[in-house]
Amino acid sequence: MCGIVGYFGFRRADQVIISALKRLEYRGYDSWGVAVKHGNGLEIIKMVGAIGDVENYSLAEGSIGIGHTRWATHGKPSEINAHPHKDCNNKIAVVHNGIISNFQSLREELERKGHKFSSETDTEVIPHLIEEEYRGDLIEAVMKAVEKLKGSFAIVVMHAEKEELVAVRYKSPLIIGVGDGEWFIASDVPAVLDYTNRVIYLEDGDILRIGNDGFKIWNNGKEVERRVETVPWSIEDAEKGGYEHFMLKEIHEIPRVVEDTLFEYLSEGIDLDVSFSAGISEIVFVACGTSYHASLIGKYLIEKLTGIPVRVEFASEFIYNPPPMGRTLVIAITQSGETADTLEAMRMAKKLGAKVVAIVNVLGSTATRIADNILYTRAGPEISVAATKSFIAQLVVLYLLALKLSKMPGSEIEKLVDELRIMPELVRKILEREEEIEQIAEEIAKYEDIMYIGRGIGVAIAMEGALKMKEISYIHAEAYPAGELKHGPFALLGRETPVIALLVSDETYEIMLNNIKEVKARESPVIALADEEDREVEKYVDFVIRLPKTNPLYTAITYSVALQLLAYYTAKKRGCEIDKPRNLAKSVTVE
Numbered sequence: 001m002c003g004i005v006g007y008f009g010f011r012r013a014d015q016v017i018i019s020a021l022k023r024l025e026y027r028g029y030d031s032w033g034v035a036v037k038h039g040n041g042l043e044i045i046k047m048v049g050a051i052g053d054v055e056n057y058s059l060a061e062g063s064i065g066i067g068h069t070r071w072a073t074h075g076k077p078s079e080i081n082a083h084p085h086k087d088c089n090n091k092i093a094v095v096h097n098g099i100i101s102n103f104q105s106l107r108e109e110l111e112r113k114g115h116k117f118s119s120e121t122d123t124e125v126i127p128h129l130i131e132e133e134y135r136g137d138l139i140e141a142v143m144k145a146v147e148k149l150k151g152s153f154a155i156v157v158m159h160a161e162k163e164e165l166v167a168v169r170y171k172s173p174l175i176i177g178v179g180d181g182e183w184f185i186a187s188d189v190p191a192v193l194d195y196t197n198r199v200i201y202l203e204d205g206d207i208l209r210i211g212n213d214g215f216k217i218w219n220n221g222k223e224v225e226r227r228v229e230t231v232p233w234s235i236e237d238a239e240k241g242g243y244e245h246f247m248l249k250e251i252h253e254i255p256r257v258v259e260d261t262l263f264e265y266l267s268e269g270i271d272l273d274v275s276f277s278a279g280i281s282e283i284v285f286v287a288c289g290t291s292y293h294a295s296l297i298g299k300y301l302i303e304k305l306t307g308i309p310v311r312v313e314f315a316s317e318f319i320y321n322p323p324p325m326g327r328t329l330v331i332a333i334t335q336s337g338e339t340a341d342t343l344e345a346m347r348m349a350k351k352l353g354a355k356v357v358a359i360v361n362v363l364g365s366t367a368t369r370i371a372d373n374i375l376y377t378r379a380g381p382e383i384s385v386a387a388t389k390s391f392i393a394q395l396v397v398l399y400l401l402a403l404k405l406s407k408m409p410g411s412e413i414e415k416l417v418d419e420l421r422i423m424p425e426l427v428r429k430i431l432e433r434e435e436e437i438e439q440i441a442e443e444i445a446k447y448e449d450i451m452y453i454g455r456g457i458g459v460a461i462a463m464e465g466a467l468k469m470k471e472i473s474y475i476h477a478e479a480y481p482a483g484e485l486k487h488g489p490f491a492l493l494g495r496e497t498p499v500i501a502l503l504v505s506d507e508t509y510e511i512m513l514n515n516i517k518e519v520k521a522r523e524s525p526v527i528a529l530a531d532e533e534d535r536e537v538e539k540y541v542d543f544v545i546r547l548p549k550t551n552p553l554y555t556a557i558t559y560s561v562a563l564q565l566l567a568y569y570t571a572k573k574r575g576c577e578i579d580k581p582r583n584l585a586k587s588v589t590v591e
């Protein structure tokens with residue numbers, strides 16, 4: 001998820017574009033670039049890192065330009081890989097948000113025709129394709145070029161000799177900001193609100209041309225009209241997409257995140273290279289916090305589906321007593337790729353001769369430079385300190401890894417993959433029912449202690465649910481395997497300690513229902529998470545959070561989304577600072 005901008009008007013394009021890009025840095029901030037038309041040439045600046053002070057930068061005079069702030073997906077953050085990208089003659093410049101899935105084959109075809117490429121990006125094929133089609137009419141060349149692209153793309157194109165901008169929207173957001181005698185193109189509304197609140201939301205397949213005579217939009221070769229809407233939001237609201245907090249916005253992005261991560265690894269079959277697992281005798285996960293809980297679910301899945309023994313280590317403890325590394329594969333899970341404890345554990349594992357794989361969300365992060373192999377999650381930038389969408393993306397990669405390593409018959413794997421493909425729909429159903437969860441949160445917000453219990457796959461889900469609640473609501477939440485209660489935690493139960501019980505429709509169901517009855521007998525209020533068709537549980541609990549039916553293996557996703565919402569609305573009810581909770585940081589870069 002990157003941020004792209006275009007400007008056509010009377011102001012200095014460089015200043016307009018750089019300040020607009022700063023408004024889009026929540027979409028990506030590892031590098032940026034701007035191109036301005038100057039005479040019959042293009043002036044371009046590209047930098048690594050976030051923008052910083054706008055005043056620090058200026059390009060040549062010009063009132064037509066494009067810009068990009070990057071969240072690297074193909075090619076690490078660097079000046080070469082930063083956008084805009086150009087054609088061989090430095091006449092055509094392009095900024096892009098999305099992923100061109102067939103870029104490799106297009107690139108090879110263009111190289112055979114003599115085109116020279118300088119970056120590692122998927123995007124660079126676009127200006128070269130346009131160059132191939134260009135006969136003096138920019139929009140015609142763009143229309144022909146995008147027909148060859150597969151994947152998702154929002155692009156803005158400019159030509160050094162043309163007083164116009166051309167833009168395309170396909171499966172990536174793009175808007176027009178309508179000013180008086182000036183027009184703005186952007187990935188999202190915050191980029192234009194300093195200048196106008198009149199916005200047009202482009203639709204899939206729309207191709208836009210802006211010139212001195214105004215703008216026109218085509219779709220499927222026909223000219224179309226799109227409605228101008230007035231946006232009522234402040235800039236801060238807009239960055240959150242109208243949501244009150246980044247955390248809620250990021251929870252609502254989960255269906256797309258699951259789609260993008262599945263898209264990355266699923267073609268005919270599971271397109272995941274596991275050659276790193278050849279000859280291994282065991283797997284050791286190292287991670288911290290939420291990523292540690294994802295590792296626990298990874299252990300459950302891999303042992304259940306492949307029989308390979310798995311250990312999960314707190315990265316911060318691993319370094320003191322690393323297990324012997326025989327034919328051990330070490331998998332480090334880290335959203336940021338910068339968590340000091342996890343990096344140290346990775347370095348230690350390498351020193352001890354283990355192969356190290358990293359499951360990471362941030363391209364070019366330190367973890368990607370230490371690891372031998374990398375599996376990327378496609379959660380995009382996560383702003384809220386509490387990890388939500390990134391956790392779910394980690395689970396999707398772990399499901400695919402366990403299925404790929406499993407020895408199950410192809411038909412069974414296919415069936416499980418099909419059940420995973422419908423996960424975005426199931427998550428949308430849960431998001432539609434968030435009010436029910438909000439009402440229950442209103443009930444539990446008054447407590448200072450909460451206990452989470454589960455069995456089987458439910459244990460790690462409960463631990464992550466408790467961490468979310470702790471992090472943002474400051475309620476003392478603990479999670480236990482339900483079978484552990486009678487060995488001590490029972491002593492804490494009573495009217496002042498509600499229990500959140502995860503009831504999964506698998507071999508643990510009956511005994512878990514018994515545990516719920518035992519908890520209820522000690523007068524604790526009980527909130528159960530259960531399958532929407534379950535009519536039994538409601539007899540024994542105070543509240544039921546009903547979740548769409550799915551394979552018990554996949555409850556780690558459905559139940560976790562519900563627990564993320566429960567923590568969010570409880571913290572909101574308690575008036576907590578949700579996106580930046582006290583004493584915490586998004587990336588813990590100190591040991």
Ligand code: AGP
Pocket residue numbers: 288289290291333334335336337338339342385386387388471585586587588
């Ligand atoms: C989770 O909500 C927290 N932000 C924290 O526990 C986090 O998971 C932990 O610091 C690990 O971060 P990483 O995944 O970036 O390595």
